Amino acid sequence: MTKINSINRTSLMPNYAPASFIPVKGKKSVLWDEQGKDYIDFGGGIAVTCLGHSHPQLNKVLKEQSKKLWHVSNYLYNKPALELSKMLADKTFADKVFFSNSGNEANEAAIKLARKYYFDQGKPEKHEIIVFTNAFHGRSMLNITAGDSKFQKTGFGPLLQGFKRAKFNDLNSVKKVVSKKTAAIFVEPILGESGIIRAENPFLEGLRKLANEKDCLLIFDEVQSGIGRTGTLMTYMGYGVKPDISTLAKGLGGGIPIGATLTTGKIAKAFQPGTHGSTFGGNPLACEVAKKVVEIVSSQKVLKGVMKKTFNFHEKLNKLSEKYNLFEDVRSAGLWICCDFKKIKAKDFIDACYKKGLILVQAAGEKTIRIAPSLIISEKEIEEGFKRFEKAVKALK
Ligand SMILES: Cc1ncc(COP(=O)(O)O)c(C=O)c1O
Structure with a gap:
């Protein structure tokens, strides 16, 4: 049998710079590599594995669905998609949902929907999209146009037309x-x-008011912030500001690829048959898993737990910061935390953490790390993760 560590890594395109170890198994907030070394997962696959790895209920519904039906095309309804759309509509501002496979696609649908909505009203001139400084919406042509990274745009022009940038x-x-x-x-x-x-x-309240006054739509990209990450099912709920369209992806499938574009019944009418689509969007396997994710994350137990755990992370980070004079700033929105180091480079710290058995993610900025763990990470896992965090700090001092 071919040994996993003999896999030829060079057949992959070089657009990522992955760690040198290869995780082969995961349970709750622990990953194991091919040598059996364990890693506490504080990264959550960049805010995706919101219920950790191998969650028994997610495994169960995936297994059961895998025996029933995988794909039927969008010429046919499938029950998991119908049920998931109803769940999302019942729990959010939305009446209607379009399913896709990623955040990029969810955003693509959102922008197309906004333009088509006004086109259908006989206002084709209403096509401009206002986007923001420091925004990130993904790597498709649309989303690098909407995003604010010069690096991510370089070499990929010409970009799309009709975008104006304002300051966040x-x-x-x-x-x-x-x-x-x-x-x-x-x-x-x-x-x-x-x-x-x-x-x-x-700011968000002002955007809502302005959109109403100027007759334009307010679109929230909740691809990373949605699905319990900030302590409410969707982040707009914590603000009390409703969008007209919102996008979800990452946490929605807990690790299975799915994207969703949510909107009102009135706006959804712009997507008549044939106007937009996605081969795999809304496939039964992904929707069945996402239904279970939404059910579990919506529970008060999980959402209250997010706030409790956030406090725990903050307390531990602040203690370490005081002890080792580590951070310039620690910011969070629920279990979505960024720390700016005073001196240490994020990449060096993340490498040191890998050596000690801890997974973290980088954010924009050379000295910024991101923590976006499972929303149900246990106290024990947090405790162990911080022991390793401190060992990594010591290794770099
Ligand atoms: C806010 C936001 N929007 C969109 C995306 C793109 O999502 P995906 O990579 O699933 O296409 C991301 C990914 O990080 C994101 O953070």
Whole structure:
């Protein structure tokens, strides 16, 4: 039998820079590599494995569904997709849902929907999208256009047309670019890749008011912030500001690929048969797993647990910071935490953590690390993770 560690890694394109070890098994918040070494998972696959690894209930529904039906195409209904759409509609501002496979695709549907909504009203001139500084929406042509990273755009032009950029958390800058041509304001309620930076309440409230006044749509990208990550099922709920369209992906499948674009019944009418689609979007396997994820994450036990655990992470990070003079800043929105080191480079720290058996994720900024663990990570796992965190700090001192 071919040994796993003999796999030729060079057949993959070089667009990622993965760690040198290969995880082969996961349970709860622990991963094991091919040598049997264990790692506490504080990264959660970048805010994806919101119920950890090998969750027994997710395994069960996946296994059961795998024996029933995998794919039928969107020419036919499938029950898991119908049921998941109903669940999301019941639990959120939305009436209608379009399913896809990723955050990129969910955003693509959102922007197409906004433009088509106004086109159908006889207002094709309303096609501009207002986007923000420090935004990240994914790596498709649409999403690098909407995002604010020069690096991510370099070499990929020409980009898409009809985008205006305003300053995040600066309502006046939005007022300067909004016009009769604006179809939508497209924003992450909390900037994720840029380091957990919250929209201030008056900013989001102001965007809502402005969108109503100027007759344009408010779109929230909740691809990373949604599904319990910030202590409510969706982040807009904590703000009390409802969008017209919102996108979900990462946590929604707990590790199985799925994206969703949520909207109201009125706006959804713009997507008549044939106007938009996705071969795999809404496939029964992914939807059946996502149904269970939404059911579990929506429980008060899990959502209250997020806030309790957030406090625990903060306390431990602050203690370590005091002891070793570590951080310039620690920011969080629920179990979504960023720490800016004073001196240490994030990459060096993450490598040191790998050696000690802990997984963390980098965020924008050379000295910023991100923690986005399972929402149900245990106290014991947190405790053990921090022992390893401290060992990594000592190794670099
Ligand atoms: C806010 C946000 N939007 C969109 C995306 C893109 O999602 P995906 O990689 O699933 O296409 C990401 C991914 O990190 C994200 O954080």
